[in-house]
Amino acid sequence: MLTITVFGSARPEPGSAAYAQARDLGQRLAEAGYTVVNGGYSGTMEAVSRGATERGGTVIGVTCAVFDDRRLGGNPYLTRSMHAPDLLARLRQLVELGDAYVVLDGGIGTLLELFLVWNLLAIGSLQKPCLLVGAHWRDVLASLSQHTQIGPQHTAMLRVVDTPADAIRALQT
Numbered sequence: 001m002l003t004i005t006v007f008g009s010a011r012p013e014p015g016s017a018a019y020a021q022a023r024d025l026g027q028r029l030a031e032a033g034y035t036v037v038n039g040g041y042s043g044t045m046e047a048v049s050r051g052a053t054e055r056g057g058t059v060i061g062v063t064c065a066v067f068d069d070r071r072l073g074g075n076p077y078l079t080r081s082m083h084a085p086d087l088l089a090r091l092r093q094l095v096e097l098g099d100a101y102v103v104l105d106g107g108i109g110t111l112l113e114l115f116l117v118w119n120l121l122a123i124g125s126l127q128k129p130c131l132l133v134g135a136h137w138r139d140v141l142a143s144l145s146q147h148t149q150i151g152p153q154h155t156a157m158l159r160v161v162d163t164p165a166d167a168i169r170a171l172q173t
Contacts, residue, residue: 001033001034001035002033002034002035002099002100002171003034003035003036003037003060003097003098003099004029004034004035004036004037004098004099004100004101004102004171005037005038005094005095005097005098005100005101005102006022006025006026006029006036006037006038006044006045006048006101006102006103006104007038007039007094007101007102007103007104007106007110007113007114008022008038008043008044008045008048008103008104008105008106008110009043009044009104009105009106009107009109009110010039010041010042010043010044010045010109011042011043011107012043012044012047013043014047018043018044018047018104018105019043019044019046019047020047021044021047021104021133021134021163021164022043022044022045022047022048022051022104023047023048023050023051023054024051024164025048025051025102025104025133025164025167026047026048026049026050026051026052026053026054026055026057026059027051027052027054027055028051028164028165028167028168029048029051029052029057029102029168030051030052030053030054030055030056030057030058031055031057032168032171032172034057034171035057035058035059035060036048036049036052036057036058036059036060037059037060037061037062037094037097037098038059038060038061038062038094039061039062039063039064039090039094039109040060040061040062040063040074040075040078040081041061041063041067041074041075042075044104044105044106045061045075046075046077048104049061049075049077049078050075050077052077053077053079057079058079058080059077059078059079059080060078060079060080060081060082060097061074061075061078061080061081061082062081062082062083062084062090062093062094062097063081063082063083063084063090064083064084064085064086064087064089064090065083065084065085065086066086066087091112091113091116094113095116095117095120095126098128099128100128100129100130100131100171101117101128101129101130101131102131102133102167102171103130103131103132103133103137104133104134105133105134105136114130114132117130118130118154118157118158121157121158122154122157129159129170129171130157130158130159131158131159131160131161131167131170131171132158132159132160132161133161133162133163133164133166133167134160134162135160135162137158137160138160141155141158141160
């Protein structure tokens with residue numbers, strides 16, 4: 001069974017479009033037989049976990065000691081938790097557990113996760129799919145190409161898909 005690591009924001013609340021999108025993604029991943037890994041907290045991490053467990057899927061949350069003082073705890077939809085001693089160990093676990101990566105909208109933490117995976121792809125340490133869900137990613141990649149030294153050879157390492165359904169189709173090909 002393949003494991004898909006999903007990166008996304010802790011901010012979206014139930015009822016928001018971002019939460020609904022992540023929940024839909026989790027449901028579709030579980031229905032397709034994938035194990036889901038994520039950061040284990042709230043927002044889209046909770047939503048993708050919720051969606052996957054609603055469809056009988058397995059969800060692994062990788063939480064982190066750096067957030068312990070915030071009394072966050074893992075979300076209630078995890079079937080298994082792993083607790084990393086620091087942020088770098090957490091990032092390593094999230095990357096190592098994934099057979100592929102799906103990136104939702106997010107903030108600094110999500111971008112950190114994306115850029116880590118992307119850099120590992122660029123240096124040849126990874127050869128796994130990395131999907132970005134949402135049309136807005138095309139603008140992000142175009143802006144990075146325009147304003148940085150990131151070129152077409154780099155952006156070609158990532159695949160932008162519009163919807164969770166598109167992400168499942170891309171993972172299956």
